[in-house]
Amino acid sequence: MPLEVCATTRRPLPILTADQQAALDPGLQRVIDYRKSGLSANWIIGCPLDCTYCVRHTFANFEMKLPRRLMDEQSAARMLLRNKHFRPHVTPIQLLNRATDPMLPAVKPHTLEMLRLLDEQGITNHVLVITRWRIEPQDCAVLNSFHNIRLTILVTHSGIDDARIEPVDSTIAAASLQTAFARAERYRVILYWRPIVPGLNDSDAHLDRARELSHFAHATVFTGLFFKDQIRDYYRDNGLPELYVDNPSRKIFPERLEQRILTHRGGFGSPLFRKTSCAVTFAHGVADYNGHYGVRELCDICPVAQIKRCAEDWRRPDEASTAAWVQRLGGEMLEITNRAVIVEGLPEGRRNFLQHNLGYQVNDINRPHHIGRHGRADIGWTHPQETTR
Numbered sequence: 524m525p526l527e528v529c530a531t532t533r534r535p536l537p538i539l540t541a542d543q544q545a546a547l548d549p550g551l552q553r554v555i556d557y558r559k560s561g562l563s564a565n566w567i568i569g570c571p572l573d574c575t576y577c578v579r580h581t582f583a584n585f586e587m588k589l590p591r592r593l594m595d596e597q598s599a600a601r602m603l604l605r606n607k608h609f610r611p612h613v614t615p616i617q618l619l620n621r622a623t624d625p626m627l628p629a630v631k632p633h634t635l636e637m638l639r640l641l642d643e644q645g646i647t648n649h650v651l652v653i654t655r656w657r658i659e660p661q662d663c664a665v666l667n668s669f670h671n672i673r674l675t676i677l678v679t680h681s682g683i684d685d686a687r688i689e690p691v692d693s694t695i696a697a698a699s700l701q702t703a704f705a706r707a708e709r710y711r712v713i714l715y716w717r718p719i720v721p722g723l724n725d726s727d728a729h730l731d732r733a734r735e736l737s738h739f740a741h742a743t744v745f746t747g748l749f750f751k752d753q754i755r756d757y758y759r760d761n762g763l764p765e766l767y768v769d770n771p772s773r774k775i776f777p778e779r780l781e782q783r784i785l786t787h788r789g790g791f792g793s794p795l796f797r798k799t800s801c802a803v804t805f806a807h808g809v810a811d812y813n814g815h816y817g818v819r820e821l822c823d824i825c826p827v828a829q830i831k832r833c834a835e836d837w838r839r840p841d842e843a844s845t846a847a848w849v850q851r852l853g854g855e856m857l858e859i860t861n862r863a864v865i866v867e868g869l870p871e872g873r874r875n876f877l878q879h880n881l882g883y884q885v886n887d888i889n890r891p892h893h894i895g896r897h898g899r900a901d902i903g904w905t906h907p908q909e910t911t912r
């Protein structure tokens with residue numbers, strides 16, 4: 524299948540010049556980056572959708588409304604597959620999850636081309652594509668044509684109806700979800716219900732809507748918001764209502780809201796998950812690659828068959844070889860608990876790499892996880908919690 528042309532310009536997206544790329548935030552110049560859900564390829568940046576809580580604020584890129592490429596798909600695929608952290612059939616991959624939407628008309632042909640290039644390698648890695656934009660029946664035909672990669676389409680739907688916060692109409696994502704789910708043969712579809720923000724989109728009506736939509740997905744993830752400094756500054760500068768008074772480095776998800784959602788769990792049409800990788804792996808009938816099974820309280824809402832898969836797959840790593848591996852990556856292993864390998868001095872990307880390869884949680888000693896909080900921020904959790912160590 525040749526690269527399709529852009530629907531609006533009839534040309535592939537232009538590639539930024541070297542000078543233009545040099546002026547970008549260093550984080551955006553890095554096309555391949557290791558994130559929690561996998562090795563992430565971001566060779567296109569720029570987005571017109573204007574979700575005000577967008578992570579692009581943190582890269583000083585929010586004003587770039589026209590998507591542009593940093594390189595072509597061949598080069599991006601090569602860079603991904605040759606990355607020292609990439610392992611065929613193991614490393615989860617995410618496409619275009621940082622600075623654009625992969626299903627925008629001008630971006631979509633490039634997303635599909637990248638999927639084709641990866642699939643033709645014969646690799647079975649998970650590939651995650653997250654969108655809130657339009658998925659058409661003809662897109663589903665292409666998505667169904669991939670035979671090797673384990674492809675998951677995550678459709679972001681927040682239900683936020685305050686256009687100052689999120690100008691994109693949530694009905695677009697709702698329609699995409701239904702279109703993609705109705706035609707899914709070789710790929711899986713997740714309702715990515717996020718960000719859920721108290722007072723903004725957590726009314727009973729919002730919860731009812733999410734329950735309705737969950738019938739059009741193989742699994743549903745519910746999660747909160749990163750409200751980082753740069754996003755808060757944007758809200759202040761633009762007179763927008765601030766969503767939280769604090770700015771934690773983890774996702775915010777208050778306990779009471781979680782309880783309200785879980786109380787009505789029976790009404791959901793697909794299983795609910797707190798973690799993206801749990802939903803993705805459930806949808807494909809394999810064990811979670813992040814080793815969340817060690818954080819056992821996460822599993823209280825998981826289907827029995829999936830718990831069994833994760834239980835069979837999860838094993839405590841060998842101390843000596845893990846310590847040596849951590850050292851090779853530039854850090855120090857402190858201990859292995861029943862839940863996680865505890866390390867010091869490893870940046871997040873390397874922790875994620877190790878986590879995916881061990882299938883066991885890898886936590887930084889300086890960022891302790893608390894039992895029952897699932898790695899989320901402290902805001903909205905009232906009971907003092909014991910640390911996991």
Ligand code: SF4
Pocket residue numbers: 800801802804805810811814815816817821822823825826829830831833834
């Ligand atoms: S059993 Fe636990 S770790 Fe495995 S998918 Fe379910 S919630 Fe996630």
